[in-house]
Amino acid sequence: MSVTATIPNSRETDLIARIKAGDRALFYELIQPYQRSVYAAAFSVLGNPTDAEDAAQEAFLKALTHIGQFRAEAKFSTWLVQIALNEARLRIRKERKGLYSSMDEGAQDDEGEYFPIDYADWREIPSEALQRKELKEALQRAVQSLKPKYREVLVLRDIEHLNIAETAEALGITEAAVKTRLLRARLMMRDALAPGFDGSWSVGTPTYKKIRPF
Amino acid sequence: MPDDHSILEIDCEHVILQISNYIDGEIDANLRARMEAHVRGCKHCSAILDGTNNTLRLLADGKTLELPPGFSERLRLRLAAHINHK
Numbered sequence: 569m570s571v572t573a574t575i576p577n578s579r580e581t582d583l584i585a586r587i588k589a590g591d592r593a594l595f596y597e598l599i600q601p602y603q604r605s606v607y608a609a610a611f612s613v614l615g616n617p618t619d620a621e622d623a624a625q626e627a628f629l630k631a632l633t634h635i636g637q638f639r640a641e642a643k644f645s646t647w648l649v650q651i652a653l654n655e656a657r658l659r660i661r662k663e664r665k666g667l668y669s670s671m672d673e674g675a676q677d678d679e680g681e682y683f684p685i686d687y688a689d690w691r692e693i694p695s696e697a698l699q700r701k702e703l704k705e706a707l708q709r710a711v712q713s714l715k716p717k718y719r720e721v722l723v724l725r726d727i728e729h730l731n732i733a734e735t736a737e738a739l740g741i742t743e744a745a746v747k748t749r750l751l752r753a754r755l756m757m758r759d760a761l762a763p764g765f766d767g768s769w770s771v772g773t774p775t776y777k778k779i780r781p782f
Numbered sequence: 783m784p785d786d787h788s789i790l791e792i793d794c795e796h797v798i799l800q801i802s803n804y805i806d807g808e809i810d811a812n813l814r815a816r817m818e819a820h821v822r823g824c825k826h827c828s829a830i831l832d833g834t835n836n837t838l839r840l841l842a843d844g845k846t847l848e849l850p851p852g853f854s855e856r857l858r859l860r861l862a863a864h865i866n867h868k
Contacts, residue, residue: 592865596858603854608847617850625857629864707846726841732806751802758830758837 580644587635595632602645605728606652609738612723613656615712623659627652649724649738660716710760718753721746726754792816797827801834 583598599606606627611620631638631651638647711719724735725746736743792813797820803809804817821828840846 593862595865596861603857604847604849607849607853611847621850621853621856624853625860628857628861632861632864703840704845707840711841711846722841723847726838727847729842732808747803747806747808750806751799754802754805754834754837755798755830757841758833761837761840762833 581640584635584638584640584644587632588638592632595628595635598644599628599631599648602648605645606648608723608728609649609652610656612720613653613660613716615716615719619659620656623656624652627655630655643734646730646734646738649728649730653720653738706761710757713760714753714756718749718756721749722753722757725750792820794820794824794827797821797824798830801827801831804831805834805838 580598583594587594587598603624607620607624610623610627611617614620614623627648631648634651638644711722714722720739721735724730724738725732730738732743732746736746739746797817800809800813800817804814809817821831
């Protein structure tokens with residue numbers, strides 16, 4: 569159920585027009601295909617399911633309230649994702665107010681090089697591993713362990729399958745920044761997930777930072 | 783077999799820096815060919831490329847970020863309450 573797979577269609581355009589005209593009960597039908605994208609966007613900023621659900625639901629209510637401002641030339645799914653990202657960031661700012669106002673990670677160096685750990689080969693995913701609950705949890709922990717700016721691009725690109733231009737637009741950053749962050753995010757995910765020498769998942773160890781293998 | 787000459791043209795660091803663009807098809811044919819030649823002859827880079835591809839496959843299968851149970855129903859009720867209040 570990816571955002572890019574959903575081509576703007578006449579059904580969607582028609583629903584939006586009818587909701588704008590006052591038939592607000594149709595809104596649930598309109599947003600039905602985008603629930604996961606909006607939840608994922610909120611999760612990408614907040615990093616935990618409870619806050620992400622709260623923010624996602626609030627984002628839907630705001631989208632309904634402001635649907636009159638949605639312009640037909642925009643992509644509805646991207647508009648929703650932007651509202652969800654804003655809502656999630658608003659929550660982080662509120663939480664931080666009075667605590668550490670300088671905790672903004674945006675100032676950090678994006679361009680710093682990241683070198684992956686030299687793990688043993690990981691050429692195949694053991695098919696039985698895919699079924700395991702352990703793997704799913706390892707994936708979730710690995711995603712949660714990323715800093716928000718890396719988690720955001722990873723979730724939008726590699727889980728929700730937005731393209732690079734859409735990811736840049738949704739996050740309000742350049743395509744070059746998307747690519748730089750994506751490289752880092754993917755390598756950190758790989759380091760966190762590659763089976764260690766004993767074959768167990770290595771998630772949770774902080775050692776994957778800045779290790780040069782060569 | 784890779785041609786030794788082309789392997790020397792690009793080093794591990796350069797390959798790692800472009801690995802994400804390589805996966806996304808965001809590099810030109812020339813760099814792609816040089817990277818592929820390097821990866822064929824470099825166990826280290828080939829393990830990182832395979833591992834990164836595996837990671838992306840796992841992420842893409844849709845189970846990493848599932849909606850919490852009951853999400854849709856709670857949303858439907860919240861929207862209904864919101865609509866009825868206005």
